[in-house]
Amino acid sequence: MSPLELARLTLAGDKRACSRLISLTENEGTGYLDALKAIYPCADKAYVIGVTGPPGSGKSTLTDKLAKTLADGGKRVGIVAIDPTSPFTKGSILGDRIRMGAVSADKNVFIRSMGTRGSLGGLSKATANTLAILSAYGCDYILVETVGVGQSEIDIVRTADTTLMVMAPGLGDDIQAIKAGVMEIADVFAVNKADKDGAKKTQLEISAMLDFRMDWDFKPTVRLTVAETGDGVDGLLGDIMAHRDYLSNGGKLEKKRAYKRMSHIRDIIRDRLDRRVEELMADLAACTDAGRDPYSMSEELIRKIDLTRI
């Protein structure tokens, strides 16, 4: 089947074609760019929810429950799980994702894992492409789940319409400190595993941090959830929808979407430049000269980058 035919079927809501188009794009198979250009007018129709939080917070289970709730309400939902891979093994470091049977079997839910692509900007570019395809396929909502550490991951979270930060009690002090860094991009908070000791305390701590800032346009809520049982999931979805309503007023969503388009362009350029640099480095490897300083050598290599080949 031709890439343009895959694009046409994806736009018509064909799940299998959608899956094949994502794979073609990931592998950058012949014609993938033409297909992406063809679906581009529908690339922004889905509402994107970023789900982030430290390991151990239970965000995968919570993501699944949110997806199930949306799907049960008749919505078409995509789940994109960003799965950091080791550059050494080239394989997944979190292992094969074990998804709840209920969600993965749901005909209204499309699940996809993304691994790192090896180049800088590669992961965020690949994710943006996948989101565009899932949107064209007809997803009403896409949940993008990341562990929330690392530059690429933060770049991805920044392009979501609503960002949900999942925490849990008892994850330790260091992890609390790391969370603080990503705190500012969260629109909605969940304290998951709320049946565990200390959940109330974690909720109060987050609330106290949020109270520290006075000039909120939209002050994030901090919801207690137990993903395993589904407790609090409906309320959390309500919090997300409240943020969506907030964005819909006064052109704020349009601004977010413009930022997302810019990020996508930046990632495509970074990825292409980086590949060219890798080619040059491979040439250089044959003739490394320990005596010359890296500053002069990099200046020389930059002159060799041929932009017509990028």
Place this chain on the structure above:
Amino acid sequence: MSPLELARLTLAGDKRACSRLISLTENEGTGYLDALKAIYPCADKAYVIGVTGPPGSGKSTLTDKLAKTLADGGKRVGIVAIDPTSPFTKGSILGDRIRMGAVSADKNVFIRSMGTRGSLGGLSKATANTLAILSAYGCDYILVETVGVGQSEIDIVRTADTTLMVMAPGLGDDIQAIKAGVMEIADVFAVNKADKDGAKKTQLEISAMLDFRMDWDFKPTVRLTVAETGDGVDGLLGDIMAHRDYLSNGGKLEKKRAYKRMSHIRDIIRDRLDRRVEELMADLAACTDAGRDPYSMSEELIRKIDLTRI
């Protein structure tokens, strides 16, 4: 004082000049490249030990103890702490590093924190520059401490001569999984907080993972340590030195150093290209056109990159 004068004094072992040269280089002040070129012949004299491990493993305390032990033995030691900063706050997310008084007051120990620099390749480039300056200053050993997550961090760890992976019992299943990904670059393991329950078990688990591979040239040791009390620290240093001895045979260290030089060149190029891309994106921001697809727009922007301006 001129940058070249700073370089001269740094080479002569002047601690204050060394500190000023690192700051000048971080800020890319006038003449910093000339100074770096001047110290470059001595950039590779120090032995670099990468210390990585998950939050909560106690690797900072262990790093301090290793530095103290080396300094007490008459060695000049540098500690470079990679401190991930939030792109949102532009500040440190781990907070100000509280170092043991004993180490920070030691005249043989030079401590420096590095934050992210904002650009891709920026952190690893800045770290490589700092390592070069500390080496020229006369450090016999430099300990580079990172949290071990994210592409930049892994790039940094890869350039160390010996990589020490610090783990601890009871950090949870998710964290165990993340560790597995970085497992392959570790030359020496420490199970820190060995006075806690489960330390022996963690040690056995790591050993079992290592046993899985049959063709070791240098099989990593797995040492139990209690950084707080210093238990096992001498033994751990012995493990590191054994790896150093191993590298010294048959040109393996030279190969590592050549790889490090290549990485440094790559990071300089990436950093410069990325800054040019950011300039172009800023121009673009004024005229974002939602109707055009990002693939065509990035092709157009790539043509605008003027390599004579990089």
